[in-house]
Every structure is written in C-alpha cells, then in structure tokens.
Amino acid sequence: MNYDGNRPIYQQIIEQVEHWIASNHWQQNEKVPSVRQLAEDLEVNPTTIQRAYSLLEQEEILVSQRGIGKLVTDKTEKISDLRLRLIEAHLTAFIT
Numbered sequence: 001m002n003y004d005g006n007r008p009i010y011q012q013i014i015e016q017v018e019h020w021i022a023s024n025h026w027q028q029n030e031k032v033p034s035v036r037q038l039a040e041d042l043e044v045n046p047t048t049i050q051r052a053y054s055l056l057e058q059e060e061i062l063v064s065q066r067g068i069g070k071l072v073t074d075k076t077e078k079i080s081d082l083r084l085r086l087i088e089a090h091l092t093a094f095i096t
Helices: 009-022 035-042 046-058 076-095
Strands: 062-065 069-072
Touching (some): 009 046, 009 076, 046 062
C-alpha cells in the first residue's frame, strides 16, 4: 500500500479492507489474515491493524469467532451497504 501522509494509516487500512470485501477479494464468512500477518504484509505496526479491525467489528463488517479468528460478516445487507457507500464515495470524488 502507498500511504497518504495526510490521513491516519488505520483509516487507510479500513478503506483497503472495505475495498477487498466489496470487490469479493475477501468473501462472506472468509477468515481474514491475523493482526500480526496483515501488519507484516502491509509493513505497519500490529496495533494499527488491531485498531482498524476493531472499528470494522463495531460496524459489523468483521466478526470475531472464538477459536477461529476474524471473519468477514455473513450479513448480505452489510456487504451491500458497504458496496453502495464505496460507489457513492467514488462517484462524489469523480464529480468533484
């Protein structure tokens, strides 16, 4: 990832994870990389990934399952809302 120095890294990671989910790179009920693994892959501090994952859990985009880890939600309406929100953001940026 190429990070924008004007915005918090955790927010940029949230946006990237949302993009992966919206584009089906990560699918419903799929186990996502561990905090440690994603931190290593993206070359950031694990605390940053944990913060991003926690906020995504609050939005019910990711869910924790004991003994398994974090999964993409199985709620179709959450995924649809996420896709719609991202489309609206891209359209707004394009129009601007």
